[in-house]
Amino acid sequence: MEKLIIQGGSRLNGEVTISGAKNAALPILCASLLAETPLHLSSIAALKDIDTTIKLLDMMGVKITRNTSEVTLDASDVTSFEATYEMVKTMRASILVLGPLLARFGTARVSLPGGCAIGSRPVDLHIKGLQAMGAAIHITHGYIQASTLHLPNRRLQGARYYMDMVTVTGTENLMMAAALAEGTTVLENAAKEPEVVDLAEMLIKMGAKITGAGTDVITIVGVEKLNGTTHNVVCDRIEAGTYMVAAAMTGGEVKLLNARADLLDAVIEKLRDAGATVTSDANSITVKSDGKLKAVNIRTAPHPAFPTDMQAQFMALNVIAEGVSKVTETIFENRFMHVQEMQRMGADISIDGNTALVKGIEFLDGATVMATDLRASASLVLAGLVARGETVIERIYHLDRGYEHLEAKLNALGANVKRV
Numbered sequence: 391m392e393k394l395i396i397q398g399g400s401r402l403n404g405e406v407t408i409s410g411a412k413n414a415a416l417p418i419l420c421a422s423l424l425a426e427t428p429l430h431l432s433s434i435a436a437l438k439d440i441d442t443t444i445k446l447l448d449m450m451g452v453k454i455t456r457n458t459s460e461v462t463l464d465a466s467d468v469t470s471f472e473a474t475y476e477m478v479k480t481m482r483a484s485i486l487v488l489g490p491l492l493a494r495f496g497t498a499r500v501s502l503p504g505g506c507a508i509g510s511r512p513v514d515l516h517i518k519g520l521q522a523m524g525a526a527i528h529i530t531h532g533y534i535q536a537s538t539l540h541l542p543n544r545r546l547q548g549a550r551y552y553m554d555m556v557t558v559t560g561t562e563n564l565m566m567a568a569a570l571a572e573g574t575t576v577l578e579n580a581a582k583e584p585e586v587v588d589l590a591e592m593l594i595k596m597g598a599k600i601t602g603a604g605t606d607v608i609t610i611v612g613v614e615k616l617n618g619t620t621h622n623v624v625c626d627r628i629e630a631g632t633y634m635v636a637a638a639m640t641g642g643e644v645k646l647l648n649a650r651a652d653l654l655d656a657v658i659e660k661l662r663d664a665g666a667t668v669t670s671d672a673n674s675i676t677v678k679s680d681g682k683l684k685a686v687n688i689r690t691a692p693h694p695a696f697p698t699d700m701q702a703q704f705m706a707l708n709v710i711a712e713g714v715s716k717v718t719e720t721i722f723e724n725r726f727m728h729v730q731e732m733q734r735m736g737a738d739i740s741i742d743g744n745t746a747l748v749k750g751i752e753f754l755d756g757a758t759v760m761a762t763d764l765r766a767s768a769s770l771v772l773a774g775l776v777a778r779g780e781t782v783i784e785r786i787y788h789l790d791r792g793y794e795h796l797e798a799k800l801n802a803l804g805a806n807v808k809r810v
């Protein structure tokens with residue numbers, strides 16, 4: 391199994407180009423199932439989760455050509471309406487084929503994802519939303535079996551649906567389903583994440599009638615057909631945020647190209663509170679720091695508040711900052727798996743329920759560590775960049791799910807990271 395070996399202590403300096411967002415690309419690739427004609431996408435990052443989604447769509451009969459970051463998907467001849475347990479257990483975002491399959495073909499069989507390393511993560515709101523649109527849904531043998539064959543014209547019917555919790559992929563699944571439904575759907579308490587907005591913008595180019603994406607009420611007037619279009623996926627705000635924290639922690643100066651400050655307000659605010667200087671223009675962000683950081687309290691919540699996908703990285707920052715901080719995770723019930731590993735590097739952290747109390751220390755020591763999810767792994771890389779000596783990160787397949795060319799990008803900034 392591959393590992394990363396990091397020699398700590400280098401300041402990061404220079405420029406890094408941020409890739410297209412994983413969490414926008416995944417629903418956007420699945421939206422290809424809605425289109426009668428080919429969809430042309432650019433800024434599709436080379437990530438494991440993208441490979442998995444492309445494999446899943448290929449298994450359904452979507453014809454796909456991929457040329458570095460450009461992907462064309464032709465769903466004119468879909469032959470399977472199933473996402474197997476094998477696929478969904480590899481990547482839970484596979485659930486995003488449910489809405490498109492049901493809306494266009496009137497049938498879908500998708501494995502229930504089950505829990506994962508960060509929480510139980512049910513998909514009950516995806517299912518209830520589709521039921522509100524009239525779908526017949528049965529859970530059998532661990533699979534969601536959904537059909538619209540009993541409905542007028544075999545089409546989902548527009549509905550008002552209030553989502554009990556803010557759910558990102560739930561909002562995306564229901565928005566895609568409603569795009570081809572008969573009548574008007576109103577999604578209340580919708581997720582406002584930039585990736586929801588990017589998906590909506592692409593669906594509109596495909597012919598969908600959607601208003602309100604980016605607010606908590608999204609209205610979708612269903613249309614009979616959608617066509618392919620061209621779309622450039624929005625930049626990855628979480629990858630950007632991770633490099634911003636790396637620059638701040640190592641006391642360097644890094645300019646992020648293809649990065650949007652307007653998608654990172656809460657993160658930038660916290661970096662400034664920590665003592666870093668952050669400047670930006672329309673397409674780039676620069677972070678500069680002398681490495682002497684102040685601890686900052688963090689509380690995760692749906693966008694535009696502080697993102698849960700940046701919580702672990704800020705924990706790493708707080709570990710070596712001056713002072714005591716509280717990090718509260720409100721989205722997922724088990725997203726502190728990085729804490730024990732950071733403690734093995736010398737961090738002073740105690741957990742009380744969903745809050746971690748972090749007492750800043752001067753140095754971390756390199757150690758062999760591993761993490762069980764993507765952002766926890768990223769936080770250990772950040773810790774390794776500033777630790778004394780060598781840090782070995784095991785189970786790096788998590789990092790390959792979400793960070794394109796991680797070690798090449800870090801090394802180009804002056805880090806010393808090797809994959810063995």
Ligand SMILES: CC(=O)N[C@H]1[C@@H](OP(=O)(O)OP(=O)(O)OC[C@H]2O[C@@H](n3ccc(=O)[nH]c3=O)[C@H](O)[C@@H]2O)O[C@H](CO)[C@@H](O)[C@@H]1O
Nearest residue numbers: 413483511512513514515516555556557558559560721722
């Ligand atoms: C592929 C993708 O875009 N992943 C992101 C997406 O995950 P994902 O869309 O899976 O996360 P959700 O927004 O759905 O989850 C938010 C909360 O709602 C709960 N919930 C969700 C759906 C449901 O039917 N019932 C329910 O109870 C979840 O367990 C969780 O506690 O948003 C998360 C929150 O910003 C991010 O951390 C993930 O990186």
Ligand SMILES: C=C(OP(=O)(O)O)C(=O)O
Nearest residue numbers: 413482483699764765792
């Ligand atoms: C939790 C994440 O992804 P997923 O929802 O795909 O597990 C993430 O990107 O941090």
